[in-house]
Amino acid sequence: MNLIYGLTVLLVYQLIGEVSVHALDIPVPGPVVGMALLFLTLLIRGGVTEPVERTAEGLLLHLSLLFVPAGVGMMVHFDRLAAEWLPVLSALVLSTVLTLVSTAWLMRGMQRLFSDPDSRDG
């Protein structure tokens, strides 16, 4: 019963997310709005109920499984990948290296900037 309750809560939030995205015509995936709303609810409630936590953990533990069906869809894009492997691969490799290095560099700098020893609250 816990699993059903947990899944129901997640689906209700997803549904609210989808409905608000359509009603307000905002360019964001519905489940993301659902995530934001659930996060706000948890903030207000000050805790997660056990069934929701368990269901969430169960789903996220094997998150990789969930994108297998879409990944298999690559077979529909063989021609595109064969034609554009060079731009795609260069973009992936260069952008990944660039993003890793510059975000690490920026995060380090920001932490120094925001933690001057006098105003540190511990």
Next chain:
Amino acid sequence: MAERGLASLWVYLAASPLLGLTATLLAYSLAYRLYELAGKRPLLHPVVIAVALLIGFLVFADIHYRDYFAGAQFVHFLLGPATVALAVPLYRQLPKLRRLWAPILITIVFGVSLAALSSVGIAWLLGADLETLRSLAPKSVTAPVAMGISAQLGGLPSLTAVLVVLTGILGAVIGNRLFSWMRCQDDSVKGVAMGITAHGMGTARAFQLSREMGAFSGLAMALSALISAFLVPVLMGLFELT
């Protein structure tokens, strides 16, 4: 005739959702076993192996992707609730977020923009076409959200799924080497960089290196997903790519 019986059974199965669903779960379980046996090397990620096994099987058995998806959609559907579920680990990281919210938010807004603009820019310079560019833009975002963004932009969500997985593997493989080259040892710094760039796969890798790094990576992944969903369509709109 037994042979005709078998043939008609095959025709029935190939068109039934049961085959696609079962094949997906079987391929993933097998891939996961292999991944565990090989010491969880990022290059042998279960998604890569499972996708390869399934494509091999479908091509060999001459089954159309559409027929396969009729069964696999039951797994695919769970991406929605799984995205909503990301709120739970995000909430769990609240103390860390409270302590470092300004550095983390600034880094994420910058990182999300850089990941999208650099990948689209490079692919554009090298002559990729519009649909490829749109599918590439959310490549650093966790798969369920990335596919949602890709669909919003008019890209190809299934191509995006593949690019997201490849980005995750790349980040997981090279991340720690880059950090040691930068002489970067702080777990919060490494974790945030990993979560922004390489989403769930980077986070899984980060947890192998340290709990603290994994927690920060998970936090950065969830926040990046949320911010990307709003920011990436706007950025793409600026360059008239939507």
